[in-house]
Amino acid sequence: MKKQAKFGIGIGVIVVSMGFLAWLGYGESKTYYHTIAELSTLQGDARAHRIRVGGTVEPGSIHRAQGRVDFVLDGEGKQLPVSYVGSDPLPDTFIDKSQALVEGSLERNGHFVAEQVQAKCASKYEAAPTADPPARAAGDSSAKSSM
DSSP: OOHHHHHHHHHHHHHHHHHHHHHHHHHHHOOEEOOHHHHTTOOTHHHHSOEEEEEEEOTTOOEEETTEEEEEEEETTEEEEEEEOOSSOOOTTOOTTOEEEEEEEEOTTSOEEEEEEEEEOGGGTSOOOOSSOOOOOHHHHHHHHTO
16 A cells, blocks of 8 residues: 555544544533423433523522532522532532522432532622612702702
8 A cells, every 4th residue: 555545544534533532522511501490391311411500599508518518599489409519619609599500410309410500699799779869969959059
């Protein structure tokens, strides 16, 4: 066989192998977003996929144990028990009533095992409600009275 033919076959094998590995990696990295209410309707293969779910952390439900953190997410009038087993520390904003996004898998008993948790505390970023309208600047009131 000529050197060019051997080289072409070698390149072809490498390209096919890289394409196959990329296709496998893409399939493994897909994550499906579902609401808490939708989780009970999942059947068959849909339950086996990697899932992302968002909700509000139930007040008083955070319990830290050896190697995991258990808590409950609320959303759409439904609750989802979650166990976080990831190696990364939980965010500082992960507290009662915070919004959380968990990623992991759903067990047959309806319990969610999270490998990643993202949290934000919406109350930190909202303006505080006020009962009185904002006070006018001193220059505004005098300008109107002189007209």
